[in-house]
Amino acid sequence: MRRALVILAATLASLAVVALVVYLVFTGPGDIPAPSRDLATLTPEAHAELVQAGEYVARAGDCVACHKSPDGLSLAGGTPMETPFGTIYGSNITPSPSHGIAGYSADDLYRVMVYGIAPDGRRLYPAMPYTSYHAISRADNDALWVWLMAQEPVARANRPAELIFPFNLRPLLAFWNLIYRPAPPDQPNSGLTAADEDPLERGRYLVEVLGHCSECHTPRNLAYARQSDAHLQGYVIEDALAPDITPAALARRGWTAGDLARFLSEGLAPQGVMTFRMFPVLSHSTKYMTPEDITAVAAYLMQNAPAASPPLPRLEAITENPEGHQLYLGLCAGCHGAEGEGQPFGSVPLRSNTSAMFDNPLNLVRIIREGIPARHLTGFQRMQEMPAFDDRLEDAELTALVNYLRQRWGGHADELSLEAVRDIQE
Amino acid sequence: MSDSMLTVSMRINGSDTEPADLPEDLMLLEYLQEYLNLTGTRYGCGQGVCRACAVIHDGANGPEVIAACITGVAWANGRSFRTIEGHASRDIEGNVTQLTAVQQAFLDHFSFQCSYCTPGFVAAATALVERLEAAPVARDAVEETVLNALNPNICRCTGYVRYLEATRDVILSTPGLTTEEVAERDAQP
Numbered sequence: 001m002r003r004a005l006v007i008l009a010a011t012l013a014s015l016a017v018v019a020l021v022v023y024l025v026f027t028g029p030g031d032i033p034a035p036s037r038d039l040a041t042l043t044p045e046a047h048a049e050l051v052q053a054g055e056y057v058a059r060a061g062d063c064v065a066c067h068k069s070p071d072g073l074s075l076a077g078g079t080p081m082e083t084p085f086g087t088i089y090g091s092n093i094t095p096s097p098s099h100g101i102a103g104y105s106a107d108d109l110y111r112v113m114v115y116g117i118a119p120d121g122r123r124l125y126p127a128m129p130y131t132s133y134h135a136i137s138r139a140d141n142d143a144l145w146v147w148l149m150a151q152e153p154v155a156r157a158n159r160p161a162e163l164i165f166p167f168n169l170r171p172l173l174a175f176w177n178l179i180y181r182p183a184p185p186d187q188p189n190s191g192l193t194a195a196d197e198d199p200l201e202r203g204r205y206l207v208e209v210l211g212h213c214s215e216c217h218t219p220r221n222l223a224y225a226r227q228s229d230a231h232l233q234g235y236v237i238e239d240a241l242a243p244d245i246t247p248a249a250l251a252r253r254g255w256t257a258g259d260l261a262r263f264l265s266e267g268l269a270p271q272g273v274m275t276f277r278m279f280p281v282l283s284h285s286t287k288y289m290t291p292e293d294i295t296a297v298a299a300y301l302m303q304n305a306p307a308a309s310p311p312l313p314r315l316e317a318i319t320e321n322p323e324g325h326q327l328y329l330g331l332c333a334g335c336h337g338a339e340g341e342g343q344p345f346g347s348v349p350l351r352s353n354t355s356a357m358f359d360n361p362l363n364l365v366r367i368i369r370e371g372i373p374a375r376h377l378t379g380f381q382r383m384q385e386m387p388a389f390d391d392r393l394e395d396a397e398l399t400a401l402v403n404y405l406r407q408r409w410g411g412h413a414d415e416l417s418l419e420a421v422r423d424i425q426e
Numbered sequence: 427m428s429d430s431m432l433t434v435s436m437r438i439n440g441s442d443t444e445p446a447d448l449p450e451d452l453m454l455l456e457y458l459q460e461y462l463n464l465t466g467t468r469y470g471c472g473q474g475v476c477r478a479c480a481v482i483h484d485g486a487n488g489p490e491v492i493a494a495c496i497t498g499v500a501w502a503n504g505r506s507f508r509t510i511e512g513h514a515s516r517d518i519e520g521n522v523t524q525l526t527a528v529q530q531a532f533l534d535h536f537s538f539q540c541s542y543c544t545p546g547f548v549a550a551a552t553a554l555v556e557r558l559e560a561a562p563v564a565r566d567a568v569e570e571t572v573l574n575a576l577n578p579n580i581c582r583c584t585g586y587v588r589y590l591e592a593t594r595d596v597i598l599s600t601p602g603l604t605t606e607e608v609a610e611r612d613a614q615p
Contacts, residue, residue: 329451330501338451346473384473
């Protein structure tokens with residue numbers, strides 16, 4: 001017995017030593033390539049050029065989505081991100097000496113963007129999408145750094161993450177990184193600051209690296225890392241479905257590259273309007289992208305996609321589900337039209353909308369219950385407020401209506417049960 | 427417009443309408459104006475946003491305001507509504523004999539000029555007053571309560587303040603709508 005205890009203690013001790021060695025030797029940052037140019041001796045013209053280029057990198061990377069403050073300051077930090085382990089708040093990335101990143105060098109920014117490690121050695125939570133940003137080009141990183149350092153500093157303290165044990169132990173992230181943090185590619189993309197990129201490769205870089213689309217659209221495993229075998233296949237995150245955006249799934253919901261380009265630049269397409277966390281993506285990022293880049297993103301997402309084959313409307317739904325039909329005519333058709341045709345600048349067409357097509361009814365149910373605020377999209381494009389209907393519909397009525405929409409325009413023949421609809425939390 | 431018809435009857439201003447065969451996608455506002463000749467309810471944006479078409483729905487949850495322009499007769503069927511024609515008291519010939527407190531207050535405060543939005547404001551303010559009868563609020567919360575209730579209604583002439591003041595005055599001067607009033611009344615021997 002005593003002997004067994006000694007062996008156990010020795011095993012645990014050697015495991016601890018191994019873990020320490022692994023932590024110290026293998027989990028630090030990897031190589032940091034040389035700066036793309038001498039950033040210390042920029043002429044005013046070169047500096048101004050880099051500020052402009054860096055702003056575009058920041059737009060494409062959508063830094064503001066997570067780093068803006070609740071009172072609307074772009075980079076001052078504080079936007080909450082809900083995870084199953086607790087809430088993480090975007091940090092202050094203004095060049096504030098006391099609370100921001102004034103002390104960062106361009107190398108420091110690269111280490112954070114690519115390896116998720118701050119200058120003081122602190123590991124960032126992977127809510128900061130460094131596993132996507134890891135392939136950023138050094139030139140883009142440097143332009144981003146110049147732009148960040150040219151912003152107004154805001155002395156606003158960071159809000160600490162509120163995570164449950166053991167996820168609140170940052171050193172453990174070193175081991176997560178060991179498994180799930182990819183090394184930067186040997187041949188990084190030349191980046192947005194280079195103009196000679198093949199459009200498809202540029203689209204890939206925008207989607208996979210800077211746009212970090214897969215951070216929401218790819219399912220996560222038990223360690224909350226993205227599942228590489230289910231890339232972009234859709235995931236429920238922050239109480240909304242970020243749908244499957246693989247080429248085949250997009251085509252099944254009727255998307256073409258042209259529709260997708262319009263959606264990303266204007267926030268609106270026959271398939272719907274930017275909703276939930278995609279609306280900030282439009283507001284801070286995609287609407288600022290050049291038409292060429294939008295086209296590249298759409299082309300990459302629709303690469304080798306089959307022809308669009310959206311579900312055909314099923315008129316049988318009217319006779320199969322008379323309660324849903326009456327509720328639709330009584331509460332929805334006034335704006336969305338009896339045939340689901342919608343109104344320009346008012347309400348989206350439902351006959352081509354994708355919300356009813358998803359297997360998961362989460363987004364559809366939430367939109368009916370909670371409504372959608374009036375949206376100023378791009379330019380003069382806008383949509384009226386959709387009222388919330390949670391106080392007008394009993395659970396059974398909501399179920400009938402949801403089923404009707406899914407059956408008539410969503411390509412679903414089956415029926416969701418009352419429980420399935422009711423159990424979707426608001 | 428749909429070819430399918432729906433037999434519809436509802437209660438409007440306390441009277442049941444004759445059952446009528448209506449296009450199933452007809453909106454309540456059009457039914458009121460074109461079939462019942464109740465033209466006081468206004469057509470504004472047609473999208474449920476401006477509230478010129480607001481009418482009171484007397485449902486299980488008490489009086490609530492709905493936008494008649496986007497609410498179909500398919501939903502209104504069998505329910506009970508009050509339009510602007512149903513607020514004031516009338517004599518046997520239908521002539522108005524007594525305005526409601528809300529209507530009178532809007533006149534006294536010169537709340538409107540062109541009046542296009544007024545039926546909607548009367549509906550919103552009246553529904554608020556009736557909800558407060560069941561659930562009074564503290565006097566210092568009246569301002570905010572009125573603002574929340576009238577906020578969806580759009581007016582392009584007078585700038586809202588006189589509508590808000592008129593509604594606030596009705597609430598503060600009507601016993602039972604605010605909690606201190608209830609306390610004072612109950613305190614009397």
